[in-house]
Amino acid sequence: MRTDVLVIGGGPAGLATAIASRLKGFDVTVADAARPPIDKACGEGILPAGVAVLHRLGVRPSDDDALPLRGIRFLDGGASVEAPFQFGPGLALRRTRLHQILASRASELGVRLLWGTRLDDGSKLPSCRWLVGADGQNSCVRHAAGLDRASWEFLRFGFRRHYRLSPWTDFVEVHWGPRCQIYVTPVSPDEIGVALLSRDSHLRLDSALEEFPELQKRLQGAEASSAERGAVTVSRRLRRVFRGRTVLVGDASGSVDAIAGEGLSLSFHHAIALSDALCSGQLASYQAEHSRLARRPAFVAGMLLSLDRVPWLRRSVLRVLALKPPVFARLLTSLAVDQH
Numbered sequence: 083m084r085t086d087v088l089v090i091g092g093g094p095a096g097l098a099t100a101i102a103s104r105l106k107g108f109d110v111t112v113a114d115a116a117r118p119p120i121d122k123a124c125g126e127g128i129l130p131a132g133v134a135v136l137h138r139l140g141v142r143p144s145d146d147d148a149l150p151l152r153g154i155r156f157l158d159g160g161a162s163v164e165a166p167f168q169f170g171p172g173l174a175l176r177r178t179r180l181h182q183i184l185a186s187r188a189s190e191l192g193v194r195l196l197w198g199t200r201l202d203d204g205s206k207l208p209s210c211r212w213l214v215g216a217d218g219q220n221s222c223v224r225h226a227a228g229l230d231r232a233s234w235e236f237l238r239f240g241f242r243r244h245y246r247l248s249p250w251t252d253f254v255e256v257h258w259g260p261r262c263q264i265y266v267t268p269v270s271p272d273e274i275g276v277a278l279l280s281r282d283s284h285l286r287l288d289s290a291l292e293e294f295p296e297l298q299k300r301l302q303g304a305e306a307s308s309a310e311r312g313a314v315t316v317s318r319r320l321r322r323v324f325r326g327r328t329v330l331v332g333d334a335s336g337s338v339d340a341i342a343g344e345g346l347s348l349s350f351h352h353a354i355a356l357s358d359a360l361c362s363g364q365l366a367s368y369q370a371e372h373s374r375l376a377r378r379p380a381f382v383a384g385m386l387l388s389l390d391r392v393p394w395l396r397r398s399v400l401r402v403l404a405l406k407p408p409v410f411a412r413l414l415t416s417l418a419v420d421q422h
C-alpha cells in the first residue's frame with residue numbers, strides 16, 4: 083500500500099493536517115495508537131482564530147456540539163477582570179466530540195483512518211512520500227527523525243474533570259491562586275470543564291479547589307461527569323520541525339503552556355501551513371511559517387507564566403485592570419489573542 087501523506091497521530095493536529103492535505107488533493111492515511119473517540123486532558127476552549135481555521139477546513143461544530151465562548155475572565159482573590167473577544171466568539175466542546183467531528187470530516191473526504199495502530203508496534207503501515215509526526219508531546223516520529231533538540235523546554239502539569247452543571251457564564255474563567263491556576267470552560271448547556279495547571283505534579287483538583295472557596299462553593303453538590311485526567315503541559319521550542327521528508331505538527335512540533343489556551347488553534351494553523359508547503363514541496367517554508375506562528379502564543383504564555391511566578395505583581399496588575407476594564411480589552415486585542 084502506498085500513500086502520499088502518512089500522518090502518525092490522529093488527534094486534533096493529525097486530523098486537521100489530514101483534512102487540509104486531502105483538500106489539496108493528496109492521498110492521505112492517518113494511523114493512531116488509540117481508538118475513537120479519543121479523549122485527552124484539555125481545557126477544551128478553541129480561540130476565535132482556531133475556529134476560523136476549522137471553518138476553512140469545512141469543520142463547523144453545530145450548536146448542539148459546542149458552545150460559543152465570548153471572552154476571557156481573570157479572577158484573583160476579590161479582583162475580577164474580563165474582556166470579550168474582538169473578532170467573534172471562540173468555541174468550547176468536549177475533546178471526544180471534537181475528535182468525532184474531525185474524524186468524520188476526514189473520513190467524508192476519503193482520508194484512510196487506521197485506529198489502534200502504533201508507529202512502533204510493528205503494524206504494517208503504507209509507504210509514503212511525506213511522513214507527518216502528529217503524535218503529541220512524546221512524539222516517536224520526532225525522536226526517530228532526530229528532531230528532539232529543543233532550544234527551550236519547561237514542564238507543568240494539568241488535570242481536568244467535568245461537572246454536570248449549567249454554566250454560569252459564556253466566558254472562560256481563569257482563577258489564579260498561590261500555587262496554581264484553575265480554569266473553567268462551559269462545554270455544553272449542562273456541563274462545565276474544570277482544569278488545573280500547576281508546577282506541582284502531586285497537586286490534584288480536590289486539594290487545589292480548597293484554595294478557591296467561591297469556585298468550590300459553585301461546584302458543591304454537582305455530579306462529576308468525568309474522571310480526573312492528567313497530562314503534562316510543555317513549553318517547548320524545537321530547533322527544527324522537519325528533516326528530509328519527515329515533518330512535525332501540533333504538540334509534537336513544540337508547544338506553549340496550556341495557560342495560553344493556544345494549543346488547538348496552533349495545531350489547526352500548522353495543518354494549513356503544512357498543506358501549503360506540501361504542495362510546493364518546500365518544507366523550509368513550513369519551518370519559517372511554523373516559527374512565525376509560534377512567536378505570539380509563546381510571548382503570551384511567557385507573560386502569563388511570569389504572573390504565575392510573581393503573585394504580588396499579578397494581584398496588583400489585576401486590581402489595576404479591574405478598575406479599567408477597557409484597558410484589559412485593549413491589551414487582549416494588542417496581544418492579538420484572538421487572531422493570527
Ligand SMILES: Cc1cc2nc3c(=O)[nH]c(=O)nc-3n(C[C@H](O)[C@H](O)[C@H](O)COP(=O)(O)OP(=O)(O)OC[C@H]3O[C@@H](n4cnc5c(N)ncnc54)[C@H](O)[C@@H]3O)c2cc1C
Pocket residue numbers: 090091092093094095096113114115116120122123124125126127128129199200201202216217218219222239240241242277278313314315331332333334337340343344345346347349
Ligand atoms: C491540562 C491542559 C489543558 C489544555 N487546555 C487547552 C485549551 O483550553 N485550549 C487549547 O487550544 N489547548 C489546550 N491544551 C493544549 C491541547 O490539548 C494540545 O495542544 C492539543 O491536544 C495538541 O493536539 P495534538 O494532536 O498535537 O496532540 P494530541 O492531542 O496529544 O494527539 C496525539 C495523538 O497521537 C497518538 N499517538 C501517540 N503516540 C503514537 C504512536 N506511537 N503511534 C500512533 N499514534 C500515536 C495519540 O493516541 C493521540 O491521539 C491543553 C493542554 C493541557 C495539558
